[in-house]
Amino acid sequence: MLDKMFTSEAISEALLILKEEMPFALWETTYVTVLATAFAIILGLPLGILLVAGEKDGVLPLPKGVMHVLNVVINLLRSIPFLILMILVFPLTRLIVGTSVGTTASIVPLVIAAFPFVARLVESSLRELNPNIIEMAQSMGASPMQIIVKVMLPESIPSLISNFTIAITTILGYTAMSGIIGGGGLGKIAINYGYYRYKYLVMLIAVIILIILVQLFQSIGTKLAVKLDRRVKH
Amino acid sequence: MIEIKNLSKTFRTAGGTVEALKNISLTVNDGDIYGIIGMSGAGKSTLVRCINMLERPTEGAVLMDGQDLGALTQKELRGVRRDVTMIFQGFNLLMQKTCLRNICFPLELAGVKKAEAKKRAMELLEIVGLPDKAESYPAQLSGGQQQRIAIARALATQPKVLLCDEATSALDPKTTHDILELLKDINERLGITIIIITHQMSVVEEICNRVAILDGGVVAEEGEVSAVFADPQSDAAKRLVFPDGEEEVVPVHPGERVLRVVFNGAMAAGAPLITQMAIDEKIAANILYASTKCLGDKVYGNMLLGLPEEEETVQRAVKYLTEVGNVLVTEVTGNA
Numbered sequence: 001m002l003d004k005m006f007t008s009e010a011i012s013e014a015l016l017i018l019k020e021e022m023p024f025a026l027w028e029t030t031y032v033t034v035l036a037t038a039f040a041i042i043l044g045l046p047l048g049i050l051l052v053a054g055e056k057d058g059v060l061p062l063p064k065g066v067m068h069v070l071n072v073v074i075n076l077l078r079s080i081p082f083l084i085l086m087i088l089v090f091p092l093t094r095l096i097v098g099t100s101v102g103t104t105a106s107i108v109p110l111v112i113a114a115f116p117f118v119a120r121l122v123e124s125s126l127r128e129l130n131p132n133i134i135e136m137a138q139s140m141g142a143s144p145m146q147i148i149v150k151v152m153l154p155e156s157i158p159s160l161i162s163n164f165t166i167a168i169t170t171i172l173g174y175t176a177m178s179g180i181i182g183g184g185g186l187g188k189i190a191i192n193y194g195y196y197r198y199k200y201l202v203m204l205i206a207v208i209i210l211i212i213l214v215q216l217f218q219s220i221g222t223k224l225a226v227k228l229d230r231r232v233k234h
Numbered sequence: 235m236i237e238i239k240n241l242s243k244t245f246r247t248a249g250g251t252v253e254a255l256k257n258i259s260l261t262v263n264d265g266d267i268y269g270i271i272g273m274s275g276a277g278k279s280t281l282v283r284c285i286n287m288l289e290r291p292t293e294g295a296v297l298m299d300g301q302d303l304g305a306l307t308q309k310e311l312r313g314v315r316r317d318v319t320m321i322f323q324g325f326n327l328l329m330q331k332t333c334l335r336n337i338c339f340p341l342e343l344a345g346v347k348k349a350e351a352k353k354r355a356m357e358l359l360e361i362v363g364l365p366d367k368a369e370s371y372p373a374q375l376s377g378g379q380q381q382r383i384a385i386a387r388a389l390a391t392q393p394k395v396l397l398c399d400e401a402t403s404a405l406d407p408k409t410t411h412d413i414l415e416l417l418k419d420i421n422e423r424l425g426i427t428i429i430i431i432t433h434q435m436s437v438v439e440e441i442c443n444r445v446a447i448l449d450g451g452v453v454a455e456e457g458e459v460s461a462v463f464a465d466p467q468s469d470a471a472k473r474l475v476f477p478d479g480e481e482e483v484v485p486v487h488p489g490e491r492v493l494r495v496v497f498n499g500a501m502a503a504g505a506p507l508i509t510q511m512a513i514d515e516k517i518a519a520n521i522l523y524a525s526t527k528c529l530g531d532k533v534y535g536n537m538l539l540g541l542p543e544e545e546e547t548v549q550r551a552v553k554y555l556t557e558v559g560n561v562l563v564t565e566v567t568g569n570a
């Protein structure tokens with residue numbers, strides 16, 4: 001495999017593909033990742049808040065049954081392998097996007113797979129908060145909504161950013177898999193050229209670009225989390 | 235006025251029910267600095283949380299100016315909590331917000347306009363002596379400074395009552411003293427009633443006018459601080475006034491009369507008071523017990539003096555010592 005990978009023929013062919021298709025693939029991957037993460041946060045953040053606030057001793061206790069259902073649904077969605085989930089949500093995708101294949105269509109299964117994960121990440125961020133801070137807010141006459149909006153979320157911002165960074169890098173990895181259902185991007189290039197047509201060099205380059213993207217997202221996220229954390233003396 | 239009437243609180247835990255408070259009745263008058271003291275686990279923190287209904291009493295009532303707080307809805311209670319604010323051992327500041335925004339926080343909750351809240355917060359920063367820390371974050375401040383910010387925050391809604399839950403326990407003696415001075419100042423200048431929960435007798439000694447001693451969930455003793463100090467009745471009070479059990483070894487000679495001298499911030503650190511009394515009044519006092527400490531130029535603590543038995547000598551000694559100011563002198567009768 002290796003000897004065929006670096007022949008001058010393979011290299012020039014790879015460069016051509018790189019020039020013709022990589023920029024667009026890179027754009028597709030970024031767009032799908034960012035949009036899927038955004039939607040996953042829109043759905044996952046409120047759920048994560050409910051998981052903490054809705055507990056028996058939380059600021060907004062919910063009926064035990066509701067909490068139970070919430071937990072089971074989240075665990076259920078999290079336990080389905082992504083490859084199978086992609087196929088299972090075809091009808092839903094068709095309903096929302098109009099088609100079940102293609103780049104935009106791949107956003108739906110990504111969101112479905114990621115929002116329960118984001119909910120758990122938000123839950124863990126909010127649980128890190130010192131309970132005495134919440135008691136303080138209660139002692140000052142804060143309502144449950146005020147505690148959530150003015151205390152729990154702002155005080156957890158550094159931790160939430162760190163966890164959202166984990167989410168975006170995980171979703172980036174998943175986008176590569178969506179190449180299988182016709183989702184575009186770097187994953188598609190890696191699979192179509194590398195796997196189906198034995199152009200391993202193209203696959204290698206696509207993977208390297210994915211690695212660089214993960215590094216990039218991670219370091220931006222970490223920098224932001226540290227920069228915004230006022231507990232750190234800058 | 236806050237009246238606590240027959241208040242009990244039980245907790246259900248996995249290991250059965252725990253009676254944290256048993257039939258507590260106390261009255262805190264307007265303008266008091268009321269100390270509630272007890273060892274760890276005596277139920278002090280639970281009691282203070284019952285006053286603002288962070289903990290619902292299992293039985294009994296808390297009346298504030300005659301209003302039963304237990305009968306209020308959650309919404310009404312939130313309003314009351316602007317009148318009864320709280321400071322904590324761990325300060326509990328919002329770490330991601332500036333000091334200014336921390337102080338604005340209760341005003342923001344109450345829906346006060348931003349500009350107005352900011353103006354009030356700046357005044358409060360002045361009162362607590364940190365006008366230059368408005369834009370600092372709590373992590374940049376020392377413990378004492380953080381507690382000052384917490385006090386400013388607690389004063390923002392112009393409360394009638396300030397609850398202090400072990401507010402000085404995380405601070406060193408000097409800072410503790412400074413914070414207590416600030417609380418005293420707030421009590422005097424703004425007329426705010428202060429309820430102090432503590433396990434440190436020195437805190438009660440220094441600023442409280444009344445004290446309740448909590449022991450095993452019941453009030454063991456209650457009254458004027460000077461009276462409790464001069465003549466503790468209950469075992470719990472004796473343990474707190476004489477933490478080392480020193481009183482047991484105080485020798486009382488036959489015919490000797492004993493005075494308890496309580497120093498409550500007397501300006502006597504630089505003066506040899508007892509020696510001076512011997513020179514000025516020619517009274518030879520025998521120091522039987524002494525536990526005093528100096529904070530700045532003031533003295534806190536108490537002392538037992540043995541005096542000759544003539545009534546006239548005792549009277550002169552009482553007069554001499556009382557004239558120093560901030561000194562409380564009482565005669566100890568029976569075996570002290």
